[in-house]
Amino acid sequence: MVDVTVEHDDARTGADGAGGYLITADGVDKVFSTRAGDVHAVRDVSLSVRHGETLGLVGESGSGKSTMARLMMGLMPPTSGTITFDGVDLSAVHGREMRRLRARMQMVFQNPYGSLLPHYSVSANVAEPLRLHKRGDKESRRKRAIELLTMVGVNPRFADHYPRQFSGGQQQRVAIARALALEPKLLMCDEPTSSLDVSIQAQVLALLDELRTSLGLTLVFISHNLAVVERFADRVAVMCLGQVVEIAPTEVLFDSPRHPYTQQLLAAVLPVTKDPLPAPATPWQPRAEVLPLREVAPGHFVREA
Amino acid sequence: MSPSLEVEGLRTEFGLRDRVLRVVDDVSFTVEPGQALAIVGESGSGKSVAMRSVMRLLPKTGRIAGGQARLGGTDLLALSERQMRKVRGRDIGMVFQNAMEALNPTLTLERQLTEHLKWHGICDHAEAKRRAVETLGDVGIPEPEKRIRTYPFQLSGGMRQRAMIAMAMVTQPSVLIADEPTTAVDVTVQRQLLDLLAELKARGTGIIMITHDLGVARYFCDDAMVMYAGRVVEHGPIRRLLSRPAHPYTTGLFESTLEVGARQRALLPIPGSPPDLAYRPTGCAFHPRCGRAEERCGREEQPLLPWPGHGEVDLLHAGAGPERNAERREVACWKAVEHG
Numbered sequence A: 001m002v003d004v005t006v007e008h009d010d011a012r013t014g015a016d017g018a019g020g021y022l023i024t025a026d027g028v029d030k031v032f033s034t035r036a037g038d039v040h041a042v043r044d045v046s047l048s049v050r051h052g053e054t055l056g057l058v059g060e061s062g063s064g065k066s067t068m069a070r071l072m073m074g075l076m077p078p079t080s081g082t083i084t085f086d087g088v089d090l091s092a093v094h095g096r097e098m099r100r101l102r103a104r105m106q107m108v109f110q111n112p113y114g115s116l117l118p119h120y121s122v123s124a125n126v127a128e129p130l131r132l133h134k135r136g137d138k139e140s141r142r143k144r145a146i147e148l149l150t151m152v153g154v155n156p157r158f159a160d161h162y163p164r165q166f167s168g169g170q171q172q173r174v175a176i177a178r179a180l181a182l183e184p185k186l187l188m189c190d191e192p193t194s195s196l197d198v199s200i201q202a203q204v205l206a207l208l209d210e211l212r213t214s215l216g217l218t219l220v221f222i223s224h225n226l227a228v229v230e231r232f233a234d235r236v237a238v239m240c241l242g243q244v245v246e247i248a249p250t251e252v253l254f255d256s257p258r259h260p261y262t263q264q265l266l267a268a269v270l271p272v273t274k275d276p277l278p279a280p281a282t283p284w285q286p287r288a289e290v291l292p293l294r295e296v297a298p299g300h301f302v303r304e305a
Numbered sequence B: 001m002s003p004s005l006e007v008e009g010l011r012t013e014f015g016l017r018d019r020v021l022r023v024v025d026d027v028s029f030t031v032e033p034g035q036a037l038a039i040v041g042e043s044g045s046g047k048s049v050a051m052r053s054v055m056r057l058l059p060k061t062g063r064i065a066g067g068q069a070r071l072g073g074t075d076l077l078a079l080s081e082r083q084m085r086k087v088r089g090r091d092i093g094m095v096f097q098n099a100m101e102a103l104n105p106t107l108t109l110e111r112q113l114t115e116h117l118k119w120h121g122i123c124d125h126a127e128a129k130r131r132a133v134e135t136l137g138d139v140g141i142p143e144p145e146k147r148i149r150t151y152p153f154q155l156s157g158g159m160r161q162r163a164m165i166a167m168a169m170v171t172q173p174s175v176l177i178a179d180e181p182t183t184a185v186d187v188t189v190q191r192q193l194l195d196l197l198a199e200l201k202a203r204g205t206g207i208i209m210i211t212h213d214l215g216v217a218r219y220f221c222d223d224a225m226v227m228y229a230g231r232v233v234e235h236g237p238i239r240r241l242l243s244r245p246a247h248p249y250t251t252g253l254f255e256s257t258l259e260v261g262a263r264q265r266a267l268l269p270i271p272g273s274p275p276d277l278a279y280r281p282t283g284c285a286f287h288p289r290c291g292r293a294e295e296r297c298g299r300e301e302q303p304l305l306p307w308p309g310h311g312e313v314d315l316l317h318a319g320a321g322p323e324r325n326a327e328r329r330e331v332a333c334w335k336a337v338e339h340g
């Protein structure tokens, strides 16, 4: 295999020709200013997600995954770099145009209850984005909400119940139904199953899997549960200290991780059945400076360590 | 050496408008100094309420209807709220499931950690500050002297969880109750936190860990207790429980767990969902979801009985007689008791 150094702005992870990407981050940085000084949350991140693809985003806690998600959703501006959604530079759109774009990207959070309106029935919760975007009238919105609830497996008999009357798994289904109300292209999932039981988690994953096929959704899937990411993502990006340190097709990443942080991460997984328990991994000391990303095999990018 | 925590026959009820809901029913367990107990079970099975009962932190509608929780010679359930306030945080630490619940959003980490130490009269301000920075560093918050001046919302989800663990550890309690303490962090940080908790354990703290992650339970805990619909359905040494689950529910949890490197393995989720306690199924509460259920399961309550360990191969204690191991396992399923 020939090592090819690429300029970072070309390192869009296995380019498959122009026009294949729904969302692209190019050389993105984000700095937060706090009382305690500046926090450089995201450094020089370039990522692209193809239409219909599921990109897994894993890595160190505090490495900037949720910040990346908020940046890609246009919920805050990057300090530098650009985010392009469906060919449109997010920094160039405002007002109505921005609202129109936002409707096409929706987010699913870790804590379903916190993301639902407690004083609205679940059907009103699902219809709320339609109301905000002035779609249809009250009756048609309710009808659509009920269709959506049915689609995610919530019995429409419970359409007038309040979120707290549902279990966590059911609440997450409601949150997914609401996220789908405006027929988005992109679903940004930030730890969508980590507050759920293993049994319910399996059910929610099956639902997301079915929806991405039937609706042709593009997914960004942030999770600390590597077993879930291994099953669910087409490609995986690994973040550490605000940087993407490795991107590869899922099987490649799990079978032959190249970056020391990725290796360390995979070595820290605690097995349920396999023996013996892994030995403590030798800690890799991350470095703050931004080193170049290289393509070590087609579609497999690794940052120098 | 720290005292052990002995919980016996714990019952907790919630008063609803028109009826009383028993959500923890006859739960007993012991945590020895330096030992760790895992509590597993789907949400709603009563894990958090059981622990909040021991901490005496139930919401107003909740009531402890029976049982004891002895720490050393003291029954915590009989203490006044004033006495309990001294025990809480000092003798028993708690890491809550929801980080935002334990951390005050309007105070910096510094205020919260130092006030906590000063309130229990553990040390003066200067020492409290030093210990607080040290503990934040221990739980892996980068640049702790700087980050201690920030507010909870300025931290990532995993950092908040770590700050909360720091807060529970800073007093070196006799018993630490940790409710899903590592769900929001990556596996390397998870490992660091578990190793840190293991140090606390080695110094004699008894730990109760509520977790969905059987890998974490296996790595960290000595014993496991499986709860379903408010009751204990299986109890025993964790390694043995995982190498051969006795209760069909434990088997179900085990089979619905995903594991890295097992892309091919079929997922076998437990069908259905946990019961609404207001409509607790008769007999064995698990019977509507159990693949092994028979007619009598819906009729007869299932007490927790010693499990004879039918044909159980004990890889870890080969040589130790099966009787010794059998003594330590209990299961609430007649079929498991009779046939394995």
Ligand SMILES: Nc1ncnc2c1ncn2[C@@H]1O[C@H](COP(=O)(O)OP(=O)(O)OP(=O)(O)O)[C@@H](O)[C@H]1O
Pocket: A032, A033, A034, A039, A040, A041, A060, A061, A062, A063, A064, A065, A066, A067, A068, B153, B154, B155, B156, B157, B158, B159, B184, B185, B186
């Ligand atoms: N509003 C904010 N103000 C200041 N700092 C922030 C803010 N939001 C995030 N940060 C900082 O940015 C960094 C990245 O945070 P982010 O939430 O993106 O991490 P994450 O990868 O999602 O972590 P986790 O896996 O723990 O959720 C952290 O250092 C965090 O403290």
Ligand SMILES: Nc1ncnc2c1ncn2[C@@H]1O[C@H](COP(=O)(O)OP(=O)(O)O)[C@@H](O)[C@H]1O
Pocket: B014, B021, B023, B041, B042, B043, B044, B045, B046, B047, B048, B049, B050, B059, B061, B277
């Ligand atoms: N404040 C409350 N009022 C009424 N019921 C409650 C309250 N808190 C918890 N419960 C009920 O108690 C049961 C056990 O809850 P919990 O201990 O939180 O479960 P777990 O921690 O195992 O997920 C559930 O049926 C839940 O609905």
Ligand code: SF4
Pocket: B247, B248, B249, B284, B285, B286, B287, B288, B290, B291, B292, B293, B294, B297, B302, B332, B333, B334, B335, B336
């Ligand atoms: S008692 Fe019957 S229903 Fe309950 S776990 Fe055993 S076999 Fe299943």
Ligand SMILES: [Mg+2]
Pocket: A065, A066, A067, B156, B157, B158
């Ligand atoms: Mg996050």
Ligand SMILES: [Mg+2]
Pocket: B047, B048, B049, B097, B179
């Ligand atoms: Mg709980």
